Amino acid sequence: MQAPADIKPFDGRFVYGKHYFACRVYFEDTDFSGIVYHANYLRYMERARSDMLRLLDMDQGAAYDSGEGVYAVVDLTMKYLLPAKLNDDLVVVSTVETLRAASVIIDQKIIRGPDQITSASVHAAFLTPAGRPRRQPKAWTQAFASVMNQTDTK
Numbered sequence: 001m002q003a004p005a006d007i008k009p010f011d012g013r014f015v016y017g018k019h020y021f022a023c024r025v026y027f028e029d030t031d032f033s034g035i036v037y038h039a040n041y042l043r044y045m046e047r048a049r050s051d052m053l054r055l056l057d058m059d060q061g062a063a064y065d066s067g068e069g070v071y072a073v074v075d076l077t078m079k080y081l082l083p084a085k086l087n088d089d090l091v092v093v094s095t096v097e098t099l100r101a102a103s104v105i106i107d108q109k110i111i112r113g114p115d116q117i118t119s120a121s122v123h124a125a126f127l128t129p130a131g132r133p134r135r136q137p138k139a140w141t142q143a144f145a146s147v148m149n150q151t152d153t154k
Helices: 038-055 060-065 138-148
Strands: 013-015 018-024 070-080 089-099 103-112 115-127
Touching: 013 038, 018 038, 038 070, 038 089, 038 103, 038 115, 060 070, 089 138
Parallel strands: none
Antiparallel strands: 013 018, 018 089, 070 115, 089 103, 103 115
């Protein structure tokens, strides 16, 4: 059996330089009380960052396989503001804040409607397969710069 061709995973999207990625809280994401287990917020954010890179045409798998390198989180600061609960519809909003030669800092927020659930600052370094810092591919820094320069003109 094959699924219909139009059934595909959800794609996030960029709006004025911010990446939006929707997700839902499932039973497996929660503890016995129906509140999202703290580590799962990191999973939502990781999925959003991976989707953001994919939309920017950054193929981490190919970069790693070719020996060029891969991103690794080297620092993370996170604040839990409100609990997310079973069946909540959440949106992860990711913004590229700082771009350096060998790293990027991405601010991420998880929102539920008008409420902010969490905030995080994620510092990802581009590393060789041996784990040493390396300059990011030029096309990747250009892609990050392009979304950093988009603003809402309203």
